[in-house]
Amino acid sequence: MNFKAIPQAIPDVLLLEHREFGDDRGSFTETYRASAFQELGLPQFVQDNQSRSSKGVVRGLHYQVNPHAVGKLVRCVHGRIFDVAVDLRLGSPTYGKWTGTELAGTDNHMFYVPEGFAHGFLALEDDTLVSYRQTGYWDAASERSLLWNDPDVAIDWPKLSVLLSPKDATATSFADVDHNFSY
Numbered sequence: 001m002n003f004k005a006i007p008q009a010i011p012d013v014l015l016l017e018h019r020e021f022g023d024d025r026g027s028f029t030e031t032y033r034a035s036a037f038q039e040l041g042l043p044q045f046v047q048d049n050q051s052r053s054s055k056g057v058v059r060g061l062h063y064q065v066n067p068h069a070v071g072k073l074v075r076c077v078h079g080r081i082f083d084v085a086v087d088l089r090l091g092s093p094t095y096g097k098w099t100g101t102e103l104a105g106t107d108n109h110m111f112y113v114p115e116g117f118a119h120g121f122l123a124l125e126d127d128t129l130v131s132y133r134q135t136g137y138w139d140a141a142s143e144r145s146l147l148w149n150d151p152d153v154a155i156d157w158p159k160l161s162v163l164l165s166p167k168d169a170t171a172t173s174f175a176d177v178d179h180n181f182s183y
């Protein structure tokens with residue numbers, strides 16, 4: 001098995017490590033293998049995305065309400081990010097809690113954020129490329145944005161001066177989030 005899944009502080013969120021085969025030329029890594037992902041209990045993915053961000057850009061915290069909820073598998077291809085998932089599943093023992101990790105283009109890690117979580121990241125370097133797959137299609141009408149620095153969630157972001165989209169700068173506070181996820 002070329003992949004290892006490590007449950008995070010919120011156990012349904014996974015850090016996936018994939019094996020890197022180094023040689024004189026550089027290295028080779030499988031980044032997706034349907035059968036292995038299925039063995040790890042991961043769902044199927046239908047959309048791939050990529051974004052490029054400057055240092056200090058925060059994207060998120062985004063989610064789609066049901067019936068268009070999506071899970072996301074996130075990888076930093078170049079640069080570095082602090083990647084975060086916030087539990088929005090009513091009844092979950094970790095409802096309203098966050099978990100996060102650093103992902104870098106130089107490591108072999110992916111962060112799996114299941115349905116029922118808001119997802120976002122902070123780019124820690126210029127020219128940071130993030131590539132991620134999602135389990136359902138983007139649906140603009142179902143998309144919601146939770147405020148990245150909401151005091152009730154209190155994410156311990158690395159200290160940087162941040163740049164946000166207008167949508168994310170005026171996002172909803174945790175007390176007012178609109179969602180219909182259950183645990």
Ligand SMILES: Cc1cn([C@H]2C[C@H](O)[C@@H](COP(=O)(O)OP(=O)(O)O[C@H]3O[C@@H](C)C(=O)[C@@H](O)[C@H]3O)O2)c(=O)[nH]c1=O
Pocket residue numbers: 049051059060061062063072119120121138165
């Ligand atoms: C998310 C998305 C956006 N777009 C378009 C809409 C808009 O014109 C442009 C930029 O969209 P946004 O500002 O929403 O992009 P961005 O802020 O990067 O949104 C992303 O943030 C991270 C944290 C996620 O988790 C993703 O699922 C996604 O929500 O791209 C698509 O065509 N397909 C998509 O799947």
